[in-house]
Structure formats: structure tokens, C-alpha cells
Amino acid sequence: xxxxxxxxxxxxxxxxxxxxxxxxxxxxxxxxxxxxxxxxxxxxxxxxxxxxxxxxxxxxxxxxxxxxxxxxxxxxxxxxxxxxxxxxxxxxxxxxxxxxxxxxxxxxxxxxxxxxxxxxxxxxxxxxxxxxxxxxxxxxxxxxxxxxxxxxxxxxxxxxxxxxxxxxxxxxxxxxxxxxxxxxxxxxxxxxxxxxxxxxxxxxxxxxxxxxxxxxxxxxxxxxxxxxxxxxxxxxxxxxxxxxxxxxxxxxxxxxxxxxxxxxxxxxxxxxxxxxxxxxxxxxxxxxxxxxxxxxxxxxxxxxxxxxxxxxxxxxxxxxxxxxxxxxxxxxxxxxxxxxxxxxxxxxxxxxxx
Amino acid sequence: xxxxxxxxxxxxxxxxxxxxxxxxxxxxxxxxxxxxxxxxxxxxxxxxxxxxxxxxxxxxxxxxxxxxxxxxxxxxxxxxxxxxxxxxxxxxxxxxxxxxxxxxxxxxxxxxxxxxxxxxxxxxxxxxxxxxxxxxxxxxxxxxxxxxxxxxxxxxxxxxxxxxxxxxxxxxxxxxxxxxxxxxxxxxxxxxxxxxxxxxxxxxxxxxxxxxxxxxxxxxxxxxxxxxxxxxxxxxxxxxxxxxxxxxxxxxxxxxxxxxxxxxxxxxxxxxxxxxxxxxxxxxxxxxxxxxxxxxxxxxxxxxxxxxxxxxxxxxxxxxxxxxxxxxxxxxxxxxxxxxxxxxxxxxxxxxxx
Numbered sequence: 001x002x003x004x005x006x007x008x009x010x011x012x013x014x015x016x017x018x019x020x021x022x023x024x025x026x027x028x029x030x031x032x033x034x035x036x037x038x039x040x041x042x043x044x045x046x047x048x049x050x051x052x053x054x055x056x057x058x059x060x061x062x063x064x065x066x067x068x069x070x071x072x073x074x075x076x077x078x079x080x081x082x083x084x085x086x087x088x089x090x091x092x093x094x095x096x097x098x099x100x101x102x103x104x105x106x107x108x109x110x111x112x113x114x115x116x117x118x119x120x121x122x123x124x125x126x127x128x129x130x131x132x133x134x135x136x137x138x139x140x141x142x143x144x145x146x147x148x149x150x151x152x153x154x155x156x157x158x159x160x161x162x163x164x165x166x167x168x169x170x171x172x173x174x175x176x177x178x179x180x181x182x183x184x185x186x187x188x189x190x191x192x193x194x195x196x197x198x199x200x201x202x203x204x205x206x207x208x209x210x211x212x213x214x215x216x217x218x219x220x221x222x223x224x225x226x227x228x229x230x231x232x233x234x235x236x237x238x239x240x241x242x243x244x245x246x247x248x249x250x251x252x253x254x255x256x257x258x259x260x261x262x263x264x265x266x267x268x269x270x271x272x273x274x275x276x277x278x279x280x281x282x283x284x285x286x287x288x289x290x291x292x293x294x295x296x297x298x299x300x301x302x303x304x305x306x307x308x309x310x311x312x313x314x315x316x317x318x319x320x321x322x323x324x325x326x327x328x329x330x331x332x333x334x335x336x337x338x339x340x341x342x343x344x345x346x347x348x349x350x351x352x353x354x
Numbered sequence: 355x356x357x358x359x360x361x362x363x364x365x366x367x368x369x370x371x372x373x374x375x376x377x378x379x380x381x382x383x384x385x386x387x388x389x390x391x392x393x394x395x396x397x398x399x400x401x402x403x404x405x406x407x408x409x410x411x412x413x414x415x416x417x418x419x420x421x422x423x424x425x426x427x428x429x430x431x432x433x434x435x436x437x438x439x440x441x442x443x444x445x446x447x448x449x450x451x452x453x454x455x456x457x458x459x460x461x462x463x464x465x466x467x468x469x470x471x472x473x474x475x476x477x478x479x480x481x482x483x484x485x486x487x488x489x490x491x492x493x494x495x496x497x498x499x500x501x502x503x504x505x506x507x508x509x510x511x512x513x514x515x516x517x518x519x520x521x522x523x524x525x526x527x528x529x530x531x532x533x534x535x536x537x538x539x540x541x542x543x544x545x546x547x548x549x550x551x552x553x554x555x556x557x558x559x560x561x562x563x564x565x566x567x568x569x570x571x572x573x574x575x576x577x578x579x580x581x582x583x584x585x586x587x588x589x590x591x592x593x594x595x596x597x598x599x600x601x602x603x604x605x606x607x608x609x610x611x612x613x614x615x616x617x618x619x620x621x622x623x624x625x626x627x628x629x630x631x632x633x634x635x636x637x638x639x640x641x642x643x644x645x646x647x648x649x650x651x652x653x654x655x656x657x658x659x660x661x662x663x664x665x666x667x668x669x670x671x672x673x674x675x676x677x678x679x680x681x682x683x684x685x686x687x688x689x690x691x692x693x694x695x696x697x698x699x700x701x702x703x704x705x706x707x708x
Contacts, residue, residue: 030441030444030451032560032671036451038669039668078707086704097383100687100693100694101691104687104690206706207387313667317391318389329458330668337451337454341451341453349440
């Protein structure tokens with residue numbers, strides 16, 4: 001646990017002096033005051049995160065954390081578990097949604113086996129595949145904990161190591177997930193932290209019908225009753241009702257924060273991972289950028305818990321990091337507003353009458 | 355008036371067969387059904403607009419229509435009129451907000467003098483500047499019509515010609531505006547078409563205080579009482595309470611639609627221009643993509659009038675085409691989803707159980 005503890009201790013809040021400097025410059029840009037709204041707020045955040053008036057965001061990577069879930073035995077999803085393997089291979093072959101959207105900013109896509117149940121040997125040759133499985137899928141959380149506390153720490157530390165490895169080559173990270181059944185542990189995590197009733201934070205995932213939906217809510221109620229996760233102990237929540245890829249996402253965020261790198265949080269599953277990171281150290285939120293508002297019920301409560309308003313609202317519910325990729329151009333836009341727009345003085349433009 | 359009439363007659367609705375083909379492909383993509391939400395809806399629109407399963411959007415241009423407004427004599431804005439000239443030059447020098455945001459997709463920025471009151475001779479050397487002034491700013495619409503009906507037609511036809519000129523070199527256009535005082539005619543146009551009370555569709559523009567705001571509402575009430583624009587006659591609305599750049603925007607949209615080119619509509623002023631285009635021919639809406647929801651009050655009513663839901667909601671209120679530029683990557687994303695994501699069959703991924 002030393003890596004996790006030491007990494008958390010290294011995280012510092014956003015640099016207030018750079019936030020102030022950024023605000024001062026943005027106040028002087030040749031436009032009505034703060035007329036680029038939330039993009040300017042994002043620019044202030046990026047200056048504070050990176051401690052720079054020229055935040056670097058050019059080199060981008062989406063990290064898709066993949067894992068399987070024993071809870072699929074409860075019939076909470078309509079896709080068979082083998083789809084996790086198939087979709088990992090599809091992503092590595094360039095055929096998934098995330099591959100289309102990362103091209104908007106030439107971001108790289110990495111896929112991490114955090115604990116997929118099937119055979120991923122065809123993926124081994126890809127230099128975009130990282131084999132870091134904690135185990136062959138979690139245990140069924142309707143019957144007991146997902147994993148041991150030791151494995152929960154291992155999952156988070158795996159994410160930290162990956163963030164640190166990528167941190168040398170990339171300026172801006174984005175989270176992604178792949179794992180059949182993973183909206184169920186995510187909704188359980190959201191219910192555990194927020195105290196919300198499962199019915200209020202459970203969605204239809206990949207598209208289940210009304211009867212399956214009511215069943216899924218009952219399964220999540222059972223998960224919480226069986227495991228009694230302690231919302232004051234993020235590792236307990238992760239171990240009891242989480243998933244390997246969710247722990248990996250949490251670790252990726254902790255690692256990014258420790259390096260003062262901005263990290264875009266994708267949808268429901270990524271935000272569940274962000275809640276674990278926030279539970280480990282609330283200061284990690286200083287480095288999170290919420291990419292989008294998912295259709296998936298529960299995402300709003302999760303974003304409110306970590307105190308984030310998302311950039312996009314496009315009815316996405318795919319995961320894979322697609323929302324993070326779609327929001328990456330806006331991060332670049334925020335940087336360009338800070339670094340490239342002229343001030344009134346620079347451009348000799350008349351100011352407003354006071 | 356032949357150019358306007360002939361162009362409107364050439365506009366055809368989106369191609370239903372390509373909309374259907376696009377939907378059929380999107381239904382088969384390796385993801386839960388329609389999991390990329392509004393980006394998939396946009397992909398269907400792009401297929402319908404262009405009549406292609408591989409809609410071209412690579413070559414992009416933002417057209418910033420600039421004009422001045424006699425109504426500034428009524429004290430409706432806190433910036434002096436000379437700022438229109440200064441900002442045109444700032445854009446041509448690369449120092450404005452729009453210059454920062456077009457770099458997200460390497461879009462070009464063109465600035466058109468549709469009727470600026472000041473001296474734009476320093477701009478004449480730029481190959482991104484088009485000198486097409488209808489007149490040296492509009493007349494004061496609080497005292498009478500903005501322009502003659504003949505000039506209204508000329509403004510729209512100028513926009514059409516620019517769209518046709520650019521249409522050979524660009525696949526995707528975006529509207530932009532620059533003109534001190536132009537939220538006032540825009541709110542008047544919105545009130546004229548929707549029947550809303552000026553108080554409900556008037557915003558604070560560049561940032562006026564409470565007293566100036568109440569004054570602006572009274573001025574817009576007076577504008578409507580003085581001119582009595584006929585909402586059933588878009589040229590009457592444009593001539594009486596519009597602006598030269600607003601007419602140019604309307605023409606740009608009509609021209610884009612006639613060439614079956616998608617066109618991103620920026621904020622309040624651009625949407626007022628879109629309402630004029632819609633009034634001239636509702637079918638033009640088939641080629642409009644609403645880029646963002648402005649902070650400016652009245653924008654929501656304007657978007658509802660043309661039947662559009664905007665892609666972004668980032669508290670922008672700048673104009674210049676900044677919202678259109680910020681949304682351009684999402685248009686590329688929609689195309690890539692349609693053209694690059696594998697189907698279940700192509701990727702050998704198992705489908706959901708029915």
C-alpha cells in the first residue's frame with residue numbers, strides 16, 4: 001500500500017497563483033468580459049492544474065480499463081460476457097466508437113486488461129495493449145465482495161503505475177472503460193457514496209427492458225445489503241461492490257493528479273472510478289475534468305458528489321472513453337483562448353465604457 | 355430578386371433514402387443501440403444533407419459577417435461603434451476568440467464587410483477579407499426601418515454569392531457575426547417572428563447593467579412599435595428591424611442549403627439570421643446545425659422557432675462564429691462514427707440477446 005499512500009501524499013491542490021494569473025489575462029481579452037464562459041473557466045483550471053500560463057495538452061491518450069464482473073450471473077445485462085473480449089479486440093483493431101472519436105484530436109488509445117474473464121491472447125502483440133489483470137473477473141457482488149481489499153489496492157496501484165508510465169509521453173489523459181455488466185457495480189458505488197436509493201441511480205445500461213430494469217434495481221439493493229460498503233472508506237467500497245477496471249480508473253486519476261496532469265472523466269463507470277479516487281483523496285478532483293453527462297441514470301448524482309459540471313450533454317451512454325475523446329477538442333480550445341487571444345492593449349481595441 | 359428566388363427554388367429537403375441508409379448502418383454498429391446518441395442523429399442529418407454515406411466535412415470555413423447599426427445612437431450597448439472596425443482587424447490579424455477556436459479543426463476564417471460604418475482600408479490587403487458593404491451601417495431602427503427592401507434583398511443575395519463562391523472549396527460552413535449593437539436588432543427579429551414580449555427575448559449583450567438593460571428593452575419595444583415588421587414576410591422583418599450582417603448570414607444559409615452543404619449556426623445574431631432564412635424558405639433548416647446555446651436571453655426562443663436543439667451549452671456569448679467553431683469537431687465526430695466504426699458483423703462481436 002506504500003505506492004498508493006505515497007502517491008496520494010504527493011498530490012497538491014491547483015496552483016492558486018496560476019489560477020489568478022490566468023483570470024487576470026482572460027479579463028483583458030478582446031471580447032466582452034468572460035464571453036467564452038465555461039471555456040474560460042476551464043482555462044483557469046488548466047493553468048491551476050499545470051502551474052503554467054501555457055498548459056500543455058497536445059499529446060493525448062485515452063486509457064480504456066477493461067474488466068469482467070461476476071454479477072452478470074444475476075442477469076443484469078443483455079450482452080453475453082464474451083463481448084468484453086470481443087470489444088477489447090475491436091478497439092485494438094480500430095473498429096470501435098472510441099477509435100472514431102479519438103481521431104478528432106489524434107489521441108492514442110490504450111487498452112488495459114485489468115481483469116477480463118476471457119482469452120485475450122490475440123491482443124498480446126499490440127503495443128497499445130497492457131496486460132495487468134488482477135484476476136479473471138470479479139466475484140459475484142450479489143453474493144459477497146467483488147475482490148479482497150488487497151486486490152482493491154492492487155487495482156488502484158496498477159492504475160497509478162500506468163498514469164506514471166504514460167505521464168512521460170502524454171499531457172492530457174482521458175478515462176475509458178469496457179466491461180459487460182459494469183453499470184451494476186457503478187450504480188452500487190454511486191448509491192454507497194451518496195446514500196441514494198438504488199432505484200434513483202440505476203439505468204438501463206446497454207438497453208434492458210422494463211422487467212430487466214426492475215430486476216437490476218433489486219440486484220443492486222441486494223448487493224448493498226449483502227456487502228454493506230462503508231462510504232467513509234473508498235477501498236472498502238471498491239473491494240465490496242466495485243470492479244477491477246473501476247479500481248484502475250481510480251488509480252489512473254490518482255496518478256494523473258500526482259503528476260499535475262489534467263484528466264478527462266468519461267461517463268458513468270469512469271465517474272464511479274472518480275468517486276473512488278475522490279474518496280481516497282478529495283484533492284484529486286482538482287485535476288478531473290468531467291467530459292459529458294451520460295444518459296445513464298445515476299451519472300448526475302455521481303458528478304454532483306465529485307463537484308463537477310460536465311462539458312458536453314449529447315445523450316451518450318457508450319463508455320470506452322468516447323465522451324472524454326469528444327471533449328478533448330474543448331480542452332485544446334480552452335488552452336488556445338488563454339494563450340492565443342489578444343488583450344485589448346495588444347490589439348488596440350477600445351474597452352467598454354464604465 | 356432573381357438570384358434569391360432562383361436559389362430558394364433550387365433547395366431540396368434532406369435525402370430520405372440516405373437518412374434511412376445511415377440509420378440502418380448506425381443500428382448495426384458495435385455498441386449498444388444508438389449509444390452515441392445525438393452524434394448519431396447528427397450523422398443521419400449529414401447523410402441526408404449531402405446525399406452520401408461518407409459526408410465530406412474536412413474543409414471548413416467560418417464566415418464572419420460584419421456590420422454596424424444606427425440604433426447604437428439609442429445607448430443600447432456599452433462599447434463604442436469603432437470597436438466593429440477594430441475587431442474586424444483583430445480577427446484578420448489572428449488575435450480574436452474565433453482565431454483561437456478555428457484552430458481546433460484548421461477551419462479558415464473569412465470576414466465580410468456587409469456594412470461597417472468605419473474605415474476598413476487596412477483590411478483590404480487580406481485575402482480573408484471580402485468587401486461587400488451594402489451601406490455604412492443601418493439606419494436607427496428606433497426611428498424607422500434599418501434599410502430599404504431592395505437593400506435587404508441585396509444583403510441576402512450577397513450572402514448567397516459568398517456561399518456559392520466558398521462552396522467550391524469548403525465542405526462545412528459556419529456562421530459568425532461582428533457588429534456593435536447587433537443583439538438589439540437580433541432580439542427585435544426574435545420578438546417579431548415569435549410574438550414574444552421584448553423583455554422575454556432581450557439579453558445583456560456585451561454586459562450592460564440593470565438600468566441599461568431596462569432601457570434596451572424599452573428601445574426594442576419602440577423598434578417594434580415604430581416599424582411593425584410583418585412576421586409572414588422575412589424580407590420585411592430584415593429590412594425594418596434587421597442588419598446588413600444579419601441579412602448576409604441569412605443568405606449564407608440559403609446558399610449553403612442550395613448546395614446541400616451543412617452549415618453550423620453560431621449564437622444569437624446568427625440564429626436571428628437563420629430565422630430570416632427560415633422565413634424565406636423553411637426547408638433551409640434541413641441544412642442548419644445549431645452549434646450552441648448562448649447565455650443571451652432570446653436564443654432559446656429563436657432556436658425553438660427554427661426547430662433546433664444546439665450541440666453545446668458552454669455559457670458562450672461572444673459571437674464571431676466561436677460557438678460554430680467549437681462545435682465543428684463534433685460534426686467530424688459524427689461523420690467518423692458513420693464511416694469508421696465497425697458493425698457487429700464486420701467485427702465478429704456478439705449481439706445482444708433479444
